[in-house]
Amino acid sequence: MLHLSPPWFSLDLGQDMPVLSWAPHNGGLTRARRILWREVRNADLTETLDVTDWLRRELGAINASDAVCFLTSRKLSAAITREHTEGGVTAKAVVTAGLSNAERIGTRLPQTWKDWGTINIALTLSAPLTPPARIEALSLVAEARTTAVIDTGVTLPTGTATGTGTDCIAVAAPEGEIAYAGKHTDAGHAIGRAVYDATLTAVQDWLRDSARW
Template sequence: MLAPRLTRPWLVADLGAPHRVLSFAPHNPGFVTAQTLVWREVKNADLPEGMDFSAWFAGELARAGLSASVAMLTARDIGTWRAARAEVGGVTVECLATVGLGNAEALGPRRPTRRPETAPAPGTINIALRLSEGLTDTALLEALSIAASARAATVLASGVTLADGRAALGTGTDCLALAAPAGEGAFAGLHTALGEAIGRAVSAAVGQGCADWVAENGLRADGYPEDLI
């Protein structure tokens, strides 16, 4: 299992060996080689308006010895992480997710920029995946699209809505990181065992996280985009 190590404010998942990682994480994004995937728990007060966010985050990672990691941020309590594993046709996918929906969003008009004092705590959905099958860069892109679809479908199924009644599909600052060993697998779509396993693992982990958030906050997400994390 992709078991994390929790040492606040860090949640660190060691892949066991260097992997090819594709993400849109705020630190080391894109196609990189990394052995650790990292969450940093923060509050809005940690990131005041006008600060050099990238420099701050790089400094925090350097002090923690995590500069080579693919690293994400969230205001969600990182102790609420959820994990799931799916095996289909000999292919295994492990998923680790933290799920906050106070910053929920939907397709269509962006939300107002003022957050009511009564709104739930901010947060985002950060997902890390480890695949057992090596993929080409093109197949990694396809796999990431399946993970994103599974995230959106799972949030939709949770029943969480925005203040205007639209169904939430995620948050405005979600992040996905997908890791795979070296390999030449060329396909990762919904017709493949890998695509099915990705969907199952993401749906299970994110579904558990959504259920936790709903139990704490209800089905209404009233956070606003100023809660960027």
């Protein structure tokens, strides 16, 4: 279930489950009931601010310290959700996207300002996964995101953009015995379709809203 209450956006997983991410709050492998987005502006995050501590205190103020949480400068109302079911396995992707911080993998543009434009992706999967399959699922989310960004054709001085410098992914799925989540599996196909469709739409929406490109 999704709930928008700016500056917060919440995805309720329905129950505590393993969540694998590199989110700025509760990253790594943890158990959580919710994945949150906190909307920010560049002016909110000064050079001297301890962002990790600030976000921890913000979450504490709304009794959400146990949640996994992203940061985004994209307006939360622009979040895109796509769902795909394959062979009885359902993947749901929720994406916010902004490319003001865009980069091409293996290159780096000079950064003259602090910008929190980013792509944040939360994926929920109905399939019960082993730990290795969970890692494989996260890798497919990253691949689908990158493919979608490339297909939008955003061009930088360093080449075609493949993402941003601060992209973040979280994958939530029950614990279980499904050992593989690659492209040849129902889980992998569902992941790829849901994430690609959501990311492509979210980036295209941002491009329409932005005068940068």
